Amino acid sequence: MSGHDHHDIKASVRRYVLVFVALIVGTVLTVGAYYIHLPSVALTVAVAMFIASVKAFLVAGFFMHLISEKKMIYGILASTAFFFTGLMYLTVWAHGQAPPGTVYLGASPAASQSEAAHKAQH
Amino acid sequence: MDIPYVVHPRPDTGLYNAKLGIWLFLASEVMLFGALFSSYILLRIGAPAGTWPHGLLNIPIGTVNTLVLITSSITVVLAWASLKLNQFDRFKKFQAATLILALMFVGIKSFEYHDKFTHYEVVMMDGNVADGHLVEKTDEHVTLKHVQVFPLGEGNAWDHQGEHKEELRIERSQIKKMENYGPWHNTYLAIYFTLTALHALHVIGGAIVIGYLWGPGSKMWKTDPERFTNRIEVSGLFWHFVDLVWIFLFPVLYLL
Structure with a gap:
């Protein structure tokens, strides 16, 4: 291995340590956001998922070297992302196709039934 | 005939065989966990208001386990970097740390599972529910500790009511129904055990591979160091994926 490669690896090690510190901070922030009780459930979910996504980007980008990977890997991951998105869309679609009378989280049974009746009419 | 591209990358793709293989495998793993995550979302949004449990899991313990897994991720990548720098002794130390952290993760998870399997909900003949941790179970009686008692249908343990x-x-004669907090207890615990047990199996599987490459498999460093370094990179990619899954599992199951 050349001296230049050694220099690159040593620079990468410093980057790994920074990423590690960022992951620890991200974990502390996620738990902290839970304990300060944000004003709405939607905001709590959004904050937790945003921090998790940043942490996932750091792990995938730097520890798994996706920041500087070959095109074929990006191709594989693009097709995975396509099918993963489709899978999640199926979930949303299935939720929209729930039978009449289904009670949704945060909604009263009456509201849910009227929503289902509205869907049945259209 | 030798198999081509086991060490050096194929010129057109820039990848050696194992690296292409592990990424294809990880793509299939994304779909596996994706299916279970979508099941979780469907169960969660389909649950009637106020029925999805909160606070059943111990957040400080889950946080410690998250930190353990994150730390193991950096020891894995530093082990690979050590081989790139021709420092085999440092590689051995970092991977030994990874194995200890993997054991810690599984140990802490087992403790959490044990806590759930000894946590009982007892429906009594008088119409009350007693919810607590098992101290003693005999043919004549059951003793629980840290118990909450509330009328059936008028509360739940995670709201600290009653x-x-x-x-x-x-007394056994006073018990109508008794069930622990296993995966059969409710929908939340079913998806919790499914997701975390599958994840824990991945941790155990990854630890076995890392352990082999740390022990008997490390002989290859003397005969074919480049190929050995590639093996460590590939096992590391799997390990980081396991960390990646936990990054989403922790907030979804423990905090939301």
Whole structure:
């Protein structure tokens, strides 16, 4: 291995340590956001998922070297992302196709039934 | 005939065989966990208001386990970097740390599982529910500690409702139904155990591979160091994926 490669690896090690510190901070922030009780459930979910996504980007980008990977890997991951998105869309679609009378989280049974009746009419 | 591209990358793709293989495998793993995550979302949004449990899991313990897994991720990548720098002794130390952290993760998870399997909900003949941790179970009676007692259908344990008792002895004749907090107890615990047990199996599987490459498999460093370094990179990619899954599992199951 050349001296230049050694220099690159040593620079990468410093980057790994920074990423590690960022992951620890991200974990502390996620738990902290839970304990300060944000004003709405939607905001709590959004904050937790945003921090998790940043942490996932750091792990995938730097520890798994996706920041500087070959095109074929990006191709594989693009097709995975396509099918993963489709899978999640199926979930949303299935939720929209729930039978009449289904009670949704945060909604009263009456509201849910009227929503289902509205869907049945259209 | 030798198999081509086991060490050096194929010129057109820039990848050696194992690296292409592990990424294809990880793509299939994304779909596996994706299916279970979508099941979780469907169960969660389909649950009637107020019925999805909160606070059943111990957040400080889950946080510690998250930190353990994150730390193991950096030891894995530093082990690979050590081989790139021709420092085999440092590689051995970092991977030994990874194995200890993997054992810690599984140990802590087992402790959490044990806590759930000894946590009981007892429906009594008088129409009350006693919810607490098992102290003793005999043919004549059941004793629970840190118990909450509340009327059936008028509360739940995770809201800390009802009367609190340090210890409660219940005669068997007074018990109508008794069930622990295993995966059969409710939908939340079913998806919790499915997701975390599958993840824990991945941790164990990854630890076995890392352990082999740390022990007997490390002989290859003397004969074919480049190929050995590639093997460490590939096992590391799997390990980081396991960390990646936990990054989403922790907030979804423990905090939301």
